Amino acid sequence: xxxxxxxxxxxxxxxxxxxxxxxxxxxxxxxxxxxxxxxxxxxxxxxxxxxxxxxxxxxxxxxxxxxxxxxxxxxxxxxxxxxxxxxxxxxxxxxxxxxxxxxxxxxxxxxxxxxxxxxxxxxxxxxxxxxxxxxxxxxxxxxxxxxxxxxxxxxxxxxxxxxxxxxxxxxxxxxxxxxxxxxxxxxxxxxxxxxxxxxxxxxxxxxxxxxxxxxxxxxxxxxxxxxxxxxxxxxxxxxxxxxxxxxxxxxxxxxxxxxxxxxxxxxxxxxxxxxxxxxxxxxxxxxxxxxxxxxxxxxxxxxxxxxxxxxxxxxxxxxxxxxxxxxxx
Amino acid sequence: xxxxxxxxxxxxxxxxxxxxxxxxxxxxxxxxxxxxxxxxxxxxxxxxxxxxxxxxxxxxxxxxxxxxxxxxxxxxxxxxxxxxxxxxxxxxxxxxxxxxxxxxxxxxxxxxxxxxxxxxxxxxxxxxxxxxxxxxxxxxxxxxxxxxxxxxxxxxxxxxxxxxxxxxxxxxxxxxxxxxxxxxxxxxxxxxxxxxxxxxxxxxxxxxxxxxxxxxxxxxxxxxxxxxxxxxxxxxxxxxxxxxxxxxxxxxxxxxxxxxxxxxxxxxxxxxxxxxxxxxxxxxxxxxxxxxxxxxxxxxxxxxxxxxxxxxxxxxxxxxxxxxxxxxx
DNA sequence: TTGAAAGCGCTAACAT
DNA sequence: ATGTTAGCGCTTTCAA
Numbered sequence: 036x037x038x039x040x041x042x043x044x045x046x047x048x049x050x051x052x053x054x055x056x057x058x059x060x061x062x063x064x065x066x067x068x069x070x071x072x073x074x075x076x077x078x079x080x081x082x083x084x085x086x087x088x089x090x091x092x093x094x095x096x097x098x099x100x101x102x103x104x105x106x107x108x109x110x111x112x113x114x115x116x117x118x119x120x121x122x123x124x125x126x127x128x129x130x131x132x133x134x135x136x137x138x139x140x141x142x143x144x145x146x147x148x149x150x151x152x153x154x155x156x157x158x159x160x161x162x163x164x165x166x167x168x169x170x171x172x173x174x175x176x177x178x179x180x181x182x183x184x185x186x187x188x189x190x191x192x193x194x195x196x197x198x199x200x201x202x203x204x205x206x207x208x209x210x211x212x213x214x215x216x217x218x219x220x221x222x223x224x225x226x227x228x229x230x231x232x233x234x235x236x237x238x239x240x241x242x243x244x245x246x247x248x249x250x251x252x253x254x255x256x257x258x259x260x261x262x263x264x265x266x267x268x269x270x271x272x273x274x275x276x277x278x279x280x281x282x283x284x285x286x287x288x289x290x291x292x293x294x295x296x297x298x299x300x301x302x303x304x305x306x307x308x309x310x311x312x313x314x315x316x317x318x319x320x321x322x323x324x325x326x327x328x329x330x331x332x333x334x335x336x337x338x339x340x341x342x343x344x345x346x347x348x349x350x351x352x353x354x355x356x357x358x359x360x361x362x363x364x
Numbered sequence: 365x366x367x368x369x370x371x372x373x374x375x376x377x378x379x380x381x382x383x384x385x386x387x388x389x390x391x392x393x394x395x396x397x398x399x400x401x402x403x404x405x406x407x408x409x410x411x412x413x414x415x416x417x418x419x420x421x422x423x424x425x426x427x428x429x430x431x432x433x434x435x436x437x438x439x440x441x442x443x444x445x446x447x448x449x450x451x452x453x454x455x456x457x458x459x460x461x462x463x464x465x466x467x468x469x470x471x472x473x474x475x476x477x478x479x480x481x482x483x484x485x486x487x488x489x490x491x492x493x494x495x496x497x498x499x500x501x502x503x504x505x506x507x508x509x510x511x512x513x514x515x516x517x518x519x520x521x522x523x524x525x526x527x528x529x530x531x532x533x534x535x536x537x538x539x540x541x542x543x544x545x546x547x548x549x550x551x552x553x554x555x556x557x558x559x560x561x562x563x564x565x566x567x568x569x570x571x572x573x574x575x576x577x578x579x580x581x582x583x584x585x586x587x588x589x590x591x592x593x594x595x596x597x598x599x600x601x602x603x604x605x606x607x608x609x610x611x612x613x614x615x616x617x618x619x620x621x622x623x624x625x626x627x628x629x630x631x632x633x634x635x636x637x638x639x640x641x642x643x644x645x646x647x648x649x650x651x652x653x654x655x656x657x658x659x660x661x662x663x664x665x666x667x668x669x670x671x672x673x674x675x676x677x678x679x680x681x682x683x684x685x686x687x688x689x690x691x692x693x
Numbered sequence: 694t695t696g697a698a699a700g701c702g703c704t705a706a707c708a709t
Numbered sequence: 710a711t712g713t714t715a716g717c718g719c720t721t722t723c724a725a
Contacts, residue, residue, distance in 0.1 A: 160419060
């Protein structure tokens, strides 16, 4: 008793309804090869009438394509997956994949790489991989099978194209803004030291301080607000006359601002604070955070698109990072 | 010239290497039916040696399963997809799906539902749907084919199980906290009025005000910070003696706080501000935001799990919302 | 306990 | 321009 809606329409159903062969229907619907206008019309009509939607799994199976895009986030443990930054990447990728019937999976990758990365290469369901916060060991462990359908948001390698923001320029812009505002005793709270793309802003800081003849005041952070708060306090303890803090991430900056204010230090009056990322909250916070953009959605969209299209683009696609001057500095 | 790594291992390869039939290998690897300990060992060993990963597409094809979980967000336009809240849902779902080889897609659904929802039902690649911010028209338009593999984060219907936070209790807790702090002229900035689950906190507000013999001071918001700022100013203009603002979302609260401070109003001294959501940034902001929890990750995880397991659970799974008292109220 | 065989829905030669 | 045919990798009766 198969009612018309008992199961969804297949290509066979469409072909039969249109009075053509499956191959013809496939050509019309897939947009390949030739078909007479007449056949084209009948197939299109039948497909519409039946509510036909191609089965992605079947298509992937025969074409060897894969049906999901994996966002693999490198980090010490799987809490990195809770990072709003990562979720922005996943959201953007999920949007790109949707029209093509590609879903996104989210996975943690240990700092050293291999075991899980290997599985990814062996898994035919995986049509591509986007690496986030990757390290050199991970980059080196990318299996050859993944070549051409893997991209990195952050540093890349000869085999892994990089989609990255110009950290140094962004950091430089914030730092120069601090300097232009008269700040001369500028401390920096860094990102995780193992993350090479985070080191670039540290270099920028060092170079600018050196060029200005200013001393370095570096404290390690890890991109979290919590650590940012503790680091700000450490800065104050070690160098009480500090008049500006450059934080390697907005979250770090938020933590620093909160800790500073609890200590009775006024931001930006006593100490100016600059961040990096331009999180959605940066504009809403009080004081609104001065920071540099990190166009995550654009970067992730570009990376996802490149991976899905399997076109081999340039080894590095750099996204500009520019100053967003608000109230905290 | 097929080197061993030219293509990834299939079940056939494993079976051959283990000296058994494909069927036996399938049983062992899938954990079904019977297999001798001997065969079991050989198959497992071969699979490990060859780095075998089952092809999800093929499996989905034969079992009619589907390979992706769609997060469908209802809203006026597709900018709702940029919402950090939505991205938290996607992130959580992507994490749940990954071990099962299920990817997540993200899609916007217009307020009125039908066209896109129908496609979702007809698409055999879709193994389940999670509705976000849904409306009654959308709920009514859920195709029968989706029954049993659809869930709503927000309001539900007889056919769509709901995974939702107890908005009223959360709102009540924040409101009572405001009252306990001595505030008597409490205004509320609402969420979008078309969103039924957002209306519940409005009801809670009304009831509490009525019970306390306090007048209502309602201004419409839309969950955004921008609108929250304008709404706070409107509150001040209409009722200058307002001493507390209850915002229907944290973003709204952030906007309100910023606008208030720009107006020279001190938070919480002059006006206390309470939110709802407990966004990651709520704890980092200054002043730290007093709000009620909205355990998005837990809710999304539960919804995704229910959809993937296709087990028919209770029609409503309520998550408690509790007060998180910080500094803004 | 195991194997043989029949597809799941689709695409892509190849033949017509 | 269209139809025939042979799989893609897997699960699952059905026999043995």
